[in-house]
Amino acid sequence: xxxxxxxxxxxxxxxxxxxxxxxxxxxxxxxxxxxxxxxxxxxxxxxxxxxxxxxxxxxxxxxxxxxxxxxxxxxxxxxxxxxxxxxxxxxxxxxxxxxxxxxxxxxxxxxxxxxxxxxxxxxxxxxxxxxxxxxxxxxxxxxxxxxxxxxxxxxxxxxxxxxxxxxxxxxxxxxxxxxxxxxxxxxxx
Amino acid sequence: xxxxxxxxxxxxxxxxxxxxxxxxxxxxxxxxxxxxxxxxxxxxxxxxxxxxxxxxxxxxxxxxxxxxxxxxxxxxxxxxxxxxxxxxxxxxxxxxxxxxxxxxxxxxxxxxxxxxxxxxxxxxxxxxxxx
Numbered sequence: 001x002x003x004x005x006x007x008x009x010x011x012x013x014x015x016x017x018x019x020x021x022x023x024x025x026x027x028x029x030x031x032x033x034x035x036x037x038x039x040x041x042x043x044x045x046x047x048x049x050x051x052x053x054x055x056x057x058x059x060x061x062x063x064x065x066x067x068x069x070x071x072x073x074x075x076x077x078x079x080x081x082x083x084x085x086x087x088x089x090x091x092x093x094x095x096x097x098x099x100x101x102x103x104x105x106x107x108x109x110x111x112x113x114x115x116x117x118x119x120x121x122x123x124x125x126x127x128x129x130x131x132x133x134x135x136x137x138x139x140x141x142x143x144x145x146x147x148x149x150x151x152x153x154x155x156x157x158x159x160x161x162x163x164x165x166x167x168x169x170x171x172x173x174x175x176x177x178x179x180x181x182x183x184x185x186x187x188x189x
Numbered sequence: 190x191x192x193x194x195x196x197x198x199x200x201x202x203x204x205x206x207x208x209x210x211x212x213x214x215x216x217x218x219x220x221x222x223x224x225x226x227x228x229x230x231x232x233x234x235x236x237x238x239x240x241x242x243x244x245x246x247x248x249x250x251x252x253x254x255x256x257x258x259x260x261x262x263x264x265x266x267x268x269x270x271x272x273x274x275x276x277x278x279x280x281x282x283x284x285x286x287x288x289x290x291x292x293x294x295x296x297x298x299x300x301x302x303x304x305x306x307x308x309x310x311x312x313x314x315x316x317x318x319x320x
Contacts, residue, residue, distance in 0.1 A: 024233055024236060029234045038226075046229070049226040049228050052223070113258045116225065118224070136276070139280045141281060142251050176285070179222075180211055181223070181243070
């Protein structure tokens, strides 16, 4: 009996100290992938978490480039997600970036989120990728949308250069994988 | 006689009871199976291996990811973020074929969890995002 009481007290202490502070607060992490370190920390912590980096097709040299460009891509994505009419935080996006909400037939105040940044094509000084955005509709269902981007390395650092494809991939359709996870991809023609 | 794996059986006969008891964190060997970083989806970098992203066969990771990003948006209302988590889990669960009871149980579990344990996480995320 005493042993159970001790175990309960220990669990209670662990939960008070551990669960409340460390366990459920996310301050990010340093992630090592094929010997390349990624700083997954604020600012834009959860955008950085959306980077799909565990991709066997990426070499360490390519991962190094993505690691260098990560802060710039995350800041760019953050700007894409924001309400373009928000007067408190003026947009810092280049003029030739496709506006998302008109493509998604959504008003400017629709809150957008990022799901996955992936489909990397990395060449020296140039990175292409796609961003999967989403929003929750009135029924609580998710609408997923993909667009493509290219970044290039300039003397000022990594900056958006262009859209590799003339059109966004558009709305994604989602199906359950063999293991039951939802996988969203462009609708097959 | 041909032997089938659980995945192959699921493809032929659907999930059924097997899916109902499926709980999964989406972590294998310390790495998320979707290729993203630990903490994307339900749970944080430290709790990702213990907090399920799949409950009763329903993938709730996207609802969790929206909730995380809402907390991490400067000025976002916490009550709205928590309420939206529950709405999204219900809606997304229905879209994945979950029944009324299952969807409400999952939404309730996550809703109560963030209401009880989310305060410090919200405070921290707001401090980070409003810098």
